[in-house]
Each structure stands twice: as structure tokens, then as C-alpha cells.
Amino acid sequence: MDNALEFYFDFSSPYGYLASEKIDALAQRFGRQVKWRPILLGVVFRETGAVPLTEAPLKGEYSLRDFARSARYLGVPYTHPARFPLATQHAARTYYWLHEKDCAMARAFAHATFRSFYIEGCDISDLTVVLDLACRQGADYNALSEALAGPSVKERLKGECEAAIRKGVFGSPYIIVDGEPFFGVDRLPQIERWLEKGGF
Amino acid sequence: MDNALEFYFDFSSPYGYLASEKIDALAQRFGRQVKWRPILLGVVFRETGAVPLTEAPLKGEYSLRDFARSARYLGVPYTHPARFPLATQHAARTYYWLHEKDCAMARAFAHATFRSFYIEGCDISDLTVVLDLACRQGADYNALSEALAGPSVKERLKGECEAAIRKGVFGSPYIIVDGEPFFGVDRLPQIERWLEKGGF
Numbered sequence: 001m002d003n004a005l006e007f008y009f010d011f012s013s014p015y016g017y018l019a020s021e022k023i024d025a026l027a028q029r030f031g032r033q034v035k036w037r038p039i040l041l042g043v044v045f046r047e048t049g050a051v052p053l054t055e056a057p058l059k060g061e062y063s064l065r066d067f068a069r070s071a072r073y074l075g076v077p078y079t080h081p082a083r084f085p086l087a088t089q090h091a092a093r094t095y096y097w098l099h100e101k102d103c104a105m106a107r108a109f110a111h112a113t114f115r116s117f118y119i120e121g122c123d124i125s126d127l128t129v130v131l132d133l134a135c136r137q138g139a140d141y142n143a144l145s146e147a148l149a150g151p152s153v154k155e156r157l158k159g160e161c162e163a164a165i166r167k168g169v170f171g172s173p174y175i176i177v178d179g180e181p182f183f184g185v186d187r188l189p190q191i192e193r194w195l196e197k198g199g200f
Numbered sequence: 201m202d203n204a205l206e207f208y209f210d211f212s213s214p215y216g217y218l219a220s221e222k223i224d225a226l227a228q229r230f231g232r233q234v235k236w237r238p239i240l241l242g243v244v245f246r247e248t249g250a251v252p253l254t255e256a257p258l259k260g261e262y263s264l265r266d267f268a269r270s271a272r273y274l275g276v277p278y279t280h281p282a283r284f285p286l287a288t289q290h291a292a293r294t295y296y297w298l299h300e301k302d303c304a305m306a307r308a309f310a311h312a313t314f315r316s317f318y319i320e321g322c323d324i325s326d327l328t329v330v331l332d333l334a335c336r337q338g339a340d341y342n343a344l345s346e347a348l349a350g351p352s353v354k355e356r357l358k359g360e361c362e363a364a365i366r367k368g369v370f371g372s373p374y375i376i377v378d379g380e381p382f383f384g385v386d387r388l389p390q391i392e393r394w395l396e397k398g399g400f
Contacts, residue, residue, distance in 0.1 A: 043204075048257040057248040058370035062381055071392050072400055170258035180269075181262055188388035190273050200272055 004033040006176040008164050011088040011124060013019040013172035014078070017114045019185040020092050021076045023175065024107075026188060030195040036110055041085075047189055048170050052085050061108040067095075070185065077119050084126035093153040096160065097144060109137045111134035160176040204233040206366050206376040211288040211324060213372035214278070216233040217314045219385040223375065224307075226388060230395040241372055243361040248370050252285050270385065275306075279317050282314045286325040293353040294334050296360065297344060300325040309337045312332075329367055355368035 005027050009016030020036075027034045028150030038062065053063045064080060089149065091113050099106035112133050116122040122129050135141050147153050160191065164174075168181060175182045175191060182191050193200050205227050209216030220236075227234045234283065245251065253263045264280060271278030291313050298308035312333050316322040322329050327348065335341050347353050364374075368381060375382045375391060381390050393400050 004247075046257065050256070050259075055371075056250070057363070058368050059248065059250075059383075060381060062368060062370065065381070066383070069390065073393060106351060142290050146283075157273065163259070170262065180264070183259075183262060183266070184386070187383070189389070193273060200268075 003178065004035045006035050006037060006167075007167045007170065008037045008174040008176075010172045011038060011091045011110075011113055011117065012085040013041065014080075014118065015070070015185040016172040017118045018071055018074055018076050018078075019173035019175070019188065020111065020114050022074065022188055026192060027195070029126055032195065036095070036107065037160060037164065037173070038088070038095050038110070038131070039164045039169065040089060040092060040157070040159045043158075044170060047165050050060050050170070052061060053134070054084065070144050072183070077115075079119060079121060079189075081117055081121050083123055083125075087125065088124065089154075089157065090127050090148060091133075092128040092160075093148055093157050094130050094139075094144065096156045097147050098134065098137070098139060102138075105137050105139065109134055109139070112137060161169075202219075203378065204235045206235050206237060206367075207238045208239055208372065208374040208376075210372045211238055211291045211310075211317065212285040213241065213312055214280075214318065215270070215385040216372040217318045218271055218274055218389070219373035219375070220313045220314050222274065223373075226302075226392060226395070230332070232395065234381055235361060236295070236307065237364065238288070238357075239312070239361045239364045239369065239372070240289060240292060242287070243358075244370060250370070254284070256291070257395050274385070277315075279319060279321060281321050282318055282387045283321075283323055283385050286323065288324065289325050289354075290327050290330040290348060291333075292360075293348055293357050294330050294339075294344065296356045297347050297353050298334065298339060299336070299392060302338075304379065305339065307335050309334055309339070312337060361393060 005023065007019065007023050009020065023034050054060045068078055081100055095110055096107050098109050099117060113124055116133060117124045124130060131141060131144060134144055167176065171183055176182060177191055177194050203379055205223065207223050209220065223234050244266055256259045267280060268278055295306050295310055298309050315325055316333060317324045324330060331341060331344060367376065371383055377391055377394050382395060
């Protein structure tokens with residue numbers, strides 16, 4: 001895992017979702033693995049003063065069009081959720097809790113969460129929705145409920161967000177390859193070139 | 201020219217420069233022409249509240265790296281100018297003045313201006329630099345000097361900026377194809393697909 005790609009994202013980020021459907025296969029073609037790192041853009045934006053894309057004047061209207069068109073371009077199913085953006089701390093904390101037990105289960109949970117939000121329109125800010133998604137991947141309901149009510153998973157996510165900001169993460173997706181940062185799903189072709197050539 | 205692409209940019213925009221080196225050849229492959237429309241991002245940002253990319257916390261540092269890497273990716277020569285960003289009203293007004301007389305001369309002036317800034321590091325906010333660039337394309341020094349001192353070219357550029365904002369332009373490059381808006385040089389592959397398929 002030493003040369004693994006680091007993939008930072010917020011579960012509420014459309015471009016993060018699009019990247020999540022592509023990044024593993026891209027890395028695998030070059031014998032690389034990917035460390036998934038959910039973060040909270042709300043925490044990052046408090047640091048940077050940025051606003052959610054869809055709330056920015058003019059850019060907001062454009063971005064709704066661009067989310068859907070970029071999904072079509074990449075061949076990824078996408079329906080813009082009625083409730084958007086939404087809080088993703090339950091989902092992110094659940095991811096890290098699962099990850100400590102079973103990496104594959106955490107990855108499956110992440111895909112299921114993104115897809116339930118961006119394909120089925122589920123409210124992934126709702127704790128019961130998140131618990132259900134986790135249990136369908138095999139998580140223990142009682143143990144996870146208890147963990148999400150306690151301080152440990154909160155501290156873990158807080159620490160991950162702070163570490164991400166220290167690394168320069170300012171948005172989603174933000175992908176680090178061999179120390180080189182790439183922001184946006186539209187940088188996947190540059191990441192591919194980087195992996196092919198070992199930098200460019 | 202009815203189905204021409206509309207290419208909005210600021211002469212101080214690195215991604216606008218990169219797009220300027222690619223957009224005509226891309227359009228030409230599909231039998232399309234391109235209308236170049238320099239604008240002032242400062243005027244647009246007053247409307248939207250946005251800040252220049254390089255001044256945004258965290259994103260600023262990243263963007264300097266991304267300008268140069270995106271240029272390498274696209275095979276376009278690029279040296280980040282020492283003085284950046286800078287005011288481009290003289291360059292934009294000169295463009296429109298030339299365009300009323302000779303479209304090809306205006307296009308050549310635009311390329312020369314971008315390249316002098318992003319390859320040679322010239323100060324294209326300086327009126328004498330702009331006059332020199334225009335005269336090297338064949339402009340009449342006295343007529344242009346007089347025009348730039350008068351109200352007509354100022355009104356023209358003001359009108360172009362206002363019209364751009366009404367069309368939703370919030371950054372550079374912003375390219376409209378068949379009514380569909382594309383923001384960023386990283387959208388060129390989507391524009392290519394659009395031109396190939398007549399939409400997607």
C-alpha cells in the first residue's frame with residue numbers, strides 16, 4: 001500500500017461520486033491500490049471560506065448541468081438528489097468504523113452509500129438510512145449504533161478532516177498520487193498519464 | 201458563423217490561455233468556427249463575489265501547480281508570469297477595436313497577447329506593450345491610441361462583459377456550443393464529444 005493513491009471525498013459531492021466509480025479500476029490497471037478517505041467539506045470550507053458549488057452565483061446553475069453531463073460523459077448513472085447538499089458525518093464515521101474491522105466492507109459501504117444517494121435519492125444524512133446501508137454490507141447493528149453514539153468515531157473523523165486540510169485538501173474529489181495532488185474528477189486523464197509515465 | 205462556438209476568456213486567465221491554443225483546431229475538425237470574446241473577470245467577480253483562484257486559501261497553491269501541469273498535459277508552453285493576475289482592459293478593448301476592422305488581425309493579436317504573457321512574461325496590463333503587440337499585427341498606432349483614449353471601446357467592452365454575465369459566464373474559459381455551456385479547459389474532451397455526437 002506504500003504507493004497507494006489517496007482519494008479524499010465527501011459523500012455529498014457529485015464529482016466525488018463520479019470519481020468513486022472510476023478510481024479503483026484506473027489504479028488497478030497500473031498495479032496501484034487506493035486509500036479512500038471520506039471527509040466533511042463543511043469543515044474544510046470553514047477553513048477556506050468556500051461555499052458549496054450549487055450556492056455560488058451563476059456557477060451554481062451551471063454546476064447542476066455539469067454534474068449530469070459529466071456523469072453521462074463518464075457513463076455513470078446519476079440523478080441529482082432532491083435534498084442536496086446534505087450532512088454526511090454519519091456516513092463518514094461509519095466508513096472509518098467499518099474500515100478498522102474490514103477494509104472490503106468499508107469500500108462496499110462507500111459504494112452503496114454513494115449509489116443510494118445519487119441513483120435512488122435516499123437521504124444519506126439520516127442515521128437510520130446509514131445504519132441500514134452498513135448492515136446490508138454485513139455490519140453489526142448494535143455495535144455500530146453504539147459506536148456512532150460515542151466519542152471515538154467522532155474524534156477519528158475530526159482527525160481525518162484536520163489531517164486532510166494539513167495536506168492541502170480543499171475540495172472533493174482530491175486525489176494524491178506520489179505526493180502530487182489532483183483536484184476534480186476531470187483530472188482523471190492527468191492521473192492516468194501520471195501513472196503511465198511515472199510523472200510528467 | 202451561425203453554429204459558431206462562443207469562447208469567453210480573460211487575457212489574464214491561465215486556463216483561458218490553454219484553451220486559446222486548442223479551441224480553433226478542435227472546432228475546425230468539425231467544420232465549426234469560434235467567436236472569441238475577451239471579458240474582464242474582475243467585472244464578473246464583482247457580480248458573483250468570487251475571488252481570483254490564486255488568492256483562494258489552499259486552492260491558490262494548488263492552482264499554480266495545476267496551471268503548469270495542465271499546460272504540460274496539453275503540450276502548451278507555459279511559464280507562470282511574475283506579475284499575476286493583472287488588468288486586461290487595454291488588451292480586451294484593443295481586441296474589439298481590431299475585430300471591427302479585421303477579424304484575422306484580432307485573432308492574431310489575441311494569440312500574440314496570450315503568448316507574450318504566458319511564454320515571455322511581458323506585462324500585458326501596460327498600454328505601451330499592448331499597442332506594440334497590436335502594431336506588430338498591422339494595427340495603425342495613432343488610430344488605436346486615439347481609440348483607446350476615447351469612450352467608444354470602453355463602452356463596447358462594458359457591453360460585452362454585461363452580455364456575458366447575462367449569458368451565465370462566471371469564469372474563464374467559458375465556451376458555449378449550441379447553447380450548451382462548458383466551463384474550464386478541462387471540458388475540451390466533453391466539447392469534442394458534443395461536436396462529434398451533436399450533444400450527449
